[in-house]
Amino acid sequence: MTSTQLGAAGSEGLDSEEPHGLDETAFYREVRSFSFWFEAVEGYLEGRPHGYVPSTPDEELDPRRRERLITTLCNYCVGEAAALEGASGMVRLAPNHNSRIFMATQVADEARHLEVFLHRLGELGVTDPELEVRRRAHPSIVAFKHQLLELVDAGDWDAAVFALNVLLETLEFTVFRHHARTADVITSQILDGVVSDERRHLGFGENTLGHHLVGHPTDRTRLIEIKGHLDSLVMGALDGAYGDLGLHRGERPKLGRDYLQAVERLGILS
Amino acid sequence: MTGTSQVHQTLETDREVADDDRRTFVLDETGFKEVPKRWRRFYRHWQGEGDSLGPNEVICPVCKVVIRSTREFRPGDRVYCMPCMSRMVVVRRDDGTLEAEVTY
Numbered sequence: 525m526t527s528t529q530l531g532a533a534g535s536e537g538l539d540s541e542e543p544h545g546l547d548e549t550a551f552y553r554e555v556r557s558f559s560f561w562f563e564a565v566e567g568y569l570e571g572r573p574h575g576y577v578p579s580t581p582d583e584e585l586d587p588r589r590r591e592r593l594i595t596t597l598c599n600y601c602v603g604e605a606a607a608l609e610g611a612s613g614m615v616r617l618a619p620n621h622n623s624r625i626f627m628a629t630q631v632a633d634e635a636r637h638l639e640v641f642l643h644r645l646g647e648l649g650v651t652d653p654e655l656e657v658r659r660r661a662h663p664s665i666v667a668f669k670h671q672l673l674e675l676v677d678a679g680d681w682d683a684a685v686f687a688l689n690v691l692l693e694t695l696e697f698t699v700f701r702h703h704a705r706t707a708d709v710i711t712s713q714i715l716d717g718v719v720s721d722e723r724r725h726l727g728f729g730e731n732t733l734g735h736h737l738v739g740h741p742t743d744r745t746r747l748i749e750i751k752g753h754l755d756s757l758v759m760g761a762l763d764g765a766y767g768d769l770g771l772h773r774g775e776r777p778k779l780g781r782d783y784l785q786a787v788e789r790l791g792i793l794s
Numbered sequence: 795m796t797g798t799s800q801v802h803q804t805l806e807t808d809r810e811v812a813d814d815d816r817r818t819f820v821l822d823e824t825g826f827k828e829v830p831k832r833w834r835r836f837y838r839h840w841q842g843e844g845d846s847l848g849p850n851e852v853i854c855p856v857c858k859v860v861i862r863s864t865r866e867f868r869p870g871d872r873v874y875c876m877p878c879m880s881r882m883v884v885v886r887r888d889d890g891t892l893e894a895e896v897t898y
Contacts, residue, residue, distance in 0.1 A: 542864055543833050544873050548881065555879040560830060564877075567827030567834070697857075720828045720877075723857040727878025730856055734898030785855065789896055 556622050561629040561724075568720050575640035576713035582647065583708045593711065594648055596703070596768040598660035599761070601641050601653070603696055606669035607725075608634035610688045613676035617684065626728055633721040640714050647710075664760030668692070671754060682736060682743060683750050689729020690790070691751075691758055694783045697722040699765045706769070726786070734790055747792045758783075817866045819850050828859075829876045836862050837877060852894040856880045867892055 546554065554560055571577065585593065611630045618624040645653040672692065675683045697719060704715035737744060787793055824838035838860045840853060847853065849866040857878035867873070871884040873894055882894035 541832060543836050543876055544863055544871070546874065551874050551881070552879070555874075555876050560876075563830035564828055567829070567831070723828065723859070723878045727856050727875070727880050730878075730896070731880055731898065734896065738898050789855070 552622060556626045556728075558625060558629060561632075564724075565633075565721070568717055569636075572713070572717065574643045574714070575636075575717050576710045580710050580713065582710055585648075585708060590648060592768055592770055593708075594645060594650060594656065595660045596765065597641050597645050597648075597711075598653075598657045599662055599665055599765060599768065600696075600700075601638060601645075601657045602661045602665045602669060603692060603761070604634055604638040604641060605657075606665075606672055607688060607692060607696075608638055609669075610672045610676050610684060610692075613673070614681065614684050614688070617676070617679055617681040619681060623732065630725055630728070633725070637718050637721070640718070644711060644714060662761060662764035664757045664764060668754065668757040668761055671757065675750075682733065682747065685729050685732055686747050686750060686792075687754060689725050690733065690786055691754055691783075693722050693726035693729060694786055695758055695762060697726055698782050699762065703769060730786055730790065737790060737792075744790075744792050747790075751787065751792055816868070817849065819848070819862075819864055819866075821862055821864060826859075833876050837875075838862065852882075852884060852892055854878060854880060854882070854894060855896060861894065 543551070569575070608631065611627055611634055615624055615627045615631065618627050642653045645656065650656045668687075672684065672687045675687055700715045700719050700722065704712045704719065707715060733747075737747075784793070821835040823835050826834050826837045826839060829837060840858055840860050847860065848862075850863045851860050852867060852873060853859070854861055854875040854877070857875060857880070859875060859877050861873050861875055861882075863871075863873070867884045869884055869886045869892065873882045873884060874880070875882065875894075881897050883897055884892050885895045887893055
């Protein structure tokens with residue numbers, strides 16, 4: 525704990541700048557604003573043009589580890605491209621300006637993620653990253669991307685939020701957090717910055733859907749069906765990612781835990 | 795950003811449910827940078843094994859960040875996780891620990 529106890533006091537001791545003192549409308553106005561997004565990303569990205577501090581020395585990776593990292597980053601690129609294309613389509617689907625503005629910030633985040641991963645591939649000696657991404661992409665994450673974009677193209681906001689901001693973002697949040705702990709220092713810094721963005725995306729997804737389901741509880745049935753279609757693809761993508769990272773089954777952190785907790789809170793467990 | 799009146803309104807509400815003996819805390823910066831500067835001291839990263847929560851701290855179940863307050867938490871308190879934009883209420887579990895429960 526890093527706070528200093530002052531002593532007993534009543535509620536008048538509540539700091540006037542305490543975020544927990546905001547009312548709900550003010551809270552959402554604050555956290556879904558462009559200025560909030562800009563100040564937040566400035567905090568952890570300033571001075572990191574490609575997602576890491578430029579003076580960071582690049583470790584020399586043995587050929588096997590380098591190959592694995594390239595495959596991993598190629599698959600991250602598929603996920604980020606899916607998120608970028610999905611989020612940009614969802615700007616138009618958003619049911620209100622607050623959500624529309626938030627999705628616009630997410631589009632910028634996803635574009636940056638794709639850019640920093642492609643740049644890292646170049647640093648690892650990949651001369652044509654786009655070609656390499658196509659060659660190394662796992663079928664599950666490619667199929668997930670197609671499914672997500674079909675939901676977006678169909679104009680299905682709730683399903684798209686579930687697929688992108690709950691399913692895909694939870695997958696990325698779990699894998700990236702784990703990978704950041706074991707990766708070379710530059711990749712680790714890049715992943716840390718991406719994870720910070722993912723917090724906003726998955727939180728938006730859960731809270732938007734949760735709020736919607738309070739008023740429309742029968743929509744759960746449809747989301748459970750969509751979950752049934754997408755679950756195997758998400759798990760396949762996760763297996764592929766952990767395999768690329770060289771993790772044996774017993775070492776793999778449980779996506780299931782974070783993911784199941786999220787869908788359980790939303791009441792859309794099948 | 796909210797106006798002063800909104801903060802005062804919440805203080806009044808809290809006064810109704812709070813005991814008078816709550817401990818208060820001065821929050822230091824923790825190196826947390828995922829929210830604008832004025833909000834940063836209200837959040838920190840969980841440090842894993844060896845870390846522990848203070849009486850003014852709960853973990854966000856959505857994004858796993860530690861949420862902090864200038865005063866001790868009590869069941870029924872409202873908390874916000876700005877990094878993932880979640881609203882929560884503090885609840886007491888069967889084992890006596892305090893947790894944040896997401897509200898939609």
